[in-house]
Amino acid sequence: MSFLLTRSSNKTPGLPPPTAAATAYRHTADLLRPKWVFYAIVAYIGLAMIVRFFSAASAFLRLRRLRAATPASEDGAVTRNNKVALRRLPAAGVTAFRSVAYRWKVPLGDWHHMNGLTFFTAVAYMVVLFSFSFTNAAHNDPNLWSNRVSHVASLQWTFVIALSGKNNIISLLTGISYEKLNIMHRIAARSVMVVAWAHGFGRIRIRLVGPDSMKEVHHLLGLVSGIAYLFVFFLSLRPVRKWAYDFFLPTHIVLVLLTIISAYYHSFNFKYYMWSAFVMWAFDRFCRTLHVAYNARVWRYLFLQKNNSTKAEAELFDDDAIRLTFHLPAPWRPGHHVYVTIPAVSRWPLEAHPFSIATHPREQQVNDGNGRRVVLVIRPQGGLTKRLADYLQIGVPRELTLLVDGPYGTPPSVLSYSTVILIAGGTGASYTLSYLLDVINNYKSNSCAARRVVYIWAVKARSNLGWYGGALETALNTAPAGLSIEAHIYVTQHDVDEKASEGSDGGHDAKGSTAPFQFTHGRPDVAKILTDEITSAREDISVGVSGPMEMAMLARKTMNNFGFGSVLRGTASVDAHFEMFTNT
Incomplete structure (x- = not known):
C-alpha cells in the first residue's frame, strides 16, 4: 500500500477549479466507494459459502443413498441406451460447472495457466476494483479520484492479508484451501499496487506543494511504502519464487511489513481501514505459533x-x-x-x-x-x-x-462415491495412500459408500515401495472382502535385478515375496484407465491425482471428454482433486 491520503489541494494545473458540487461528490465517493467494493467481495464470499453448503448436502445424501444400496444390486454389466434422461440434468449441470471452473485451463503465456473459476474471479475482482476507483471522474480530474483510489486500496488490504494466511477466515467459511486462495492473494495484491500507485501519480499531477509537499513526514512514508511495494512485486514474480524461494520468503515478509506500516502512518483519518489487516496477520501468526507449541507438547515441559x-x-x-x-x-x-x-x-x-x-x-x-x-x-x-x-x-x-x-488443508472426502480412483507419481503416493487407508477403514465401519477402488502408482524402481515400510501391502492384504481394490504399480525405469522379471503379471515386493498388486513396466496410460472406469461405472466417481504436472493435465483432459452431454446420457459424473506443491 502506498500514498494513502485524505486531504488534497483543490486545483489541478491545466483543469478548471472543481465546483462545489464536484467537491461534495468527491468526498461522498471517497467514503462510499471503498465500502461498495468491500461489500461486493463479501457477497462473492457469501456465494461461495452457499455453494459449499449445497455440495456438503449433496455428498451427505449421496452417501446415505449408496450405503442403503446393497452391493448385489450393483453387480452385472453396465448397459446404457444412450438416450437423454432429464432426471440426470442436475448431475450434468454440476459436471459442466466442474469442467469449466476447475478443468478448463486458461493459458497465460508459456509459463503459467489458470483454471476457469480462478480466471473469472480474478477478472471480476479487477473490474470491480478499477471501475469503482476511476469511473465518474470528469475530464480525468485527479481531484475526483486520487484520494478515492487510496481509500479503495487501503480497505483491500484486509483481503490481501487474509488470502495470504494459512489460518484465515475465508478458508473457514468457504472450504477453499489456503494454497488455492494464494493465487487470488497475488492477483489482489498486484491490483491494489496499481491502484495505490495511481493515487501517487494523481497527487503528483495535483502538485505536492504547501502542506502536501514531500517535506512532510507522512508524504515521505507514502513514498517509502510505494517503493517497498514495487520491490514486493518484482521479488514475487514466478522466476524469483521458483529459483530463489529461500531468498524470496524472508524478504517478502520484511518488505510487506514495511509497506503496510509505512502506509498506515501515511494515512490521516482512515487508519481504521487497515486495522483489520493487522488483525488478520497477527491471527495467522498466533495460530501458527500455537500449532508448533501444541505439536511440540510444550505443556509437558x-x-x-x-x-x-x-x-x-x-x-x-x-x-x-x-x-x-x-x-x-x-x-x-x-x-x-x-x-x-x-x-x-x-x-x-x-x-x-x-x-x-x-x-x-x-x-x-x-x-x-x-x-x-x-x-x-x-x-x-x-x-x-x-x-x-x-x-x-x-x-x-x-x-x-x-x-x-x-x-x-481442506481435503475433500471421497467416502460418498461409489468408485474411487487414486493416481500418484513418486512421493505423490503420500497423498493417495492416506485416502486408500481412509476408504478401507471406513468401509470396515460401514461409513463409506465406496465399492471399488483403483490405485495407480508410478515409481522409478520397485525398491521405492520401501518408502512406506510395507503400509500399502498391509492395507491391501487386510482390506475387507466386499471392497474391490485393483492396485497397479508402474515401474518406469529398469533395475538390473528386475530385467529378469520383465513382463511378469505377478506382484512381488522388493524382497521377492508375493504382493497384492500387479507390476507393469512403463508409464501408466492415465487416459485409458480413466476412460475405462468412467464408462463402466454405475454411480459417481471420485478421482484423486498427485504427481507431475503432465499427469494432472492428462487426467483433466480425459475427464473433459465426459461432459454435460455424456452425463445426461447416463455416464457417471466425476469429481476430481489434484494435489501438488510448488514454490511457483
Whole structure:
C-alpha cells in the first residue's frame, strides 16, 4: 500500500477549479466507494459459502443413498441406451460447472495457466476494483479520484492479508484451501499496487506543494511504502519464487511489513481501514505459533518437566528419498499436510516446507500421550530438502528435532462415491495412500459408500515401495472382502535385478515375496484407465491425482471428454482433486 491520503489541494494545473458540487461528490465517493467494493467481495464470499453448503448436502445424501444400496444390486454389466434422461440434468449441470471452473485451463503465456473459476474471479475482482476507483471522474480530474483510489486500496488490504494466511477466515467459511486462495492473494495484491500507485501519480499531477509537499513526514512514508511495494512485486514474480524461494520468503515478509506500516502512518483519518489487516496477520501468526507449541507438547515441559520437542527418525534411501517418522498430537484427516522446520539444516527459524501425511489417523495411539504416528516421504529437490539429504547417511536412521506446524488443508472426502480412483507419481503416493487407508477403514465401519477402488502408482524402481515400510501391502492384504481394490504399480525405469522379471503379471515386493498388486513396466496410460472406469461405472466417481504436472493435465483432459452431454446420457459424473506443491 502506498500514498494513502485524505486531504488534497483543490486545483489541478491545466483543469478548471472543481465546483462545489464536484467537491461534495468527491468526498461522498471517497467514503462510499471503498465500502461498495468491500461489500461486493463479501457477497462473492457469501456465494461461495452457499455453494459449499449445497455440495456438503449433496455428498451427505449421496452417501446415505449408496450405503442403503446393497452391493448385489450393483453387480452385472453396465448397459446404457444412450438416450437423454432429464432426471440426470442436475448431475450434468454440476459436471459442466466442474469442467469449466476447475478443468478448463486458461493459458497465460508459456509459463503459467489458470483454471476457469480462478480466471473469472480474478477478472471480476479487477473490474470491480478499477471501475469503482476511476469511473465518474470528469475530464480525468485527479481531484475526483486520487484520494478515492487510496481509500479503495487501503480497505483491500484486509483481503490481501487474509488470502495470504494459512489460518484465515475465508478458508473457514468457504472450504477453499489456503494454497488455492494464494493465487487470488497475488492477483489482489498486484491490483491494489496499481491502484495505490495511481493515487501517487494523481497527487503528483495535483502538485505536492504547501502542506502536501514531500517535506512532510507522512508524504515521505507514502513514498517509502510505494517503493517497498514495487520491490514486493518484482521479488514475487514466478522466476524469483521458483529459483530463489529461500531468498524470496524472508524478504517478502520484511518488505510487506514495511509497506503496510509505512502506509498506515501515511494515512490521516482512515487508519481504521487497515486495522483489520493487522488483525488478520497477527491471527495467522498466533495460530501458527500455537500449532508448533501444541505439536511440540510444550505443556509437558511446563507442568511435567519432560522433554517437549518433536523427535523424528530420519532415514535416507539409496534411491534418493527421505522418510521422516514421528508422532503428532494434533488431529488430521486424509489429504492433510504439515509444515516442517528442521533446526539442524534450516537456515532460519521460519524456513518450513509442506509435506503430505501418508499415514491414517486411526492408527493406534501410543501410551505416553505423544500422539499418533506420522510418516512423511520426501524427494530432495533443493534448498532444505537437499541439505537434509546431505546431512543423512544412506541406510542409517538418525534422530532429528522438528518444529511441526499444522496440519493444514481442506481435503475433500471421497467416502460418498461409489468408485474411487487414486493416481500418484513418486512421493505423490503420500497423498493417495492416506485416502486408500481412509476408504478401507471406513468401509470396515460401514461409513463409506465406496465399492471399488483403483490405485495407480508410478515409481522409478520397485525398491521405492520401501518408502512406506510395507503400509500399502498391509492395507491391501487386510482390506475387507466386499471392497474391490485393483492396485497397479508402474515401474518406469529398469533395475538390473528386475530385467529378469520383465513382463511378469505377478506382484512381488522388493524382497521377492508375493504382493497384492500387479507390476507393469512403463508409464501408466492415465487416459485409458480413466476412460475405462468412467464408462463402466454405475454411480459417481471420485478421482484423486498427485504427481507431475503432465499427469494432472492428462487426467483433466480425459475427464473433459465426459461432459454435460455424456452425463445426461447416463455416464457417471466425476469429481476430481489434484494435489501438488510448488514454490511457483
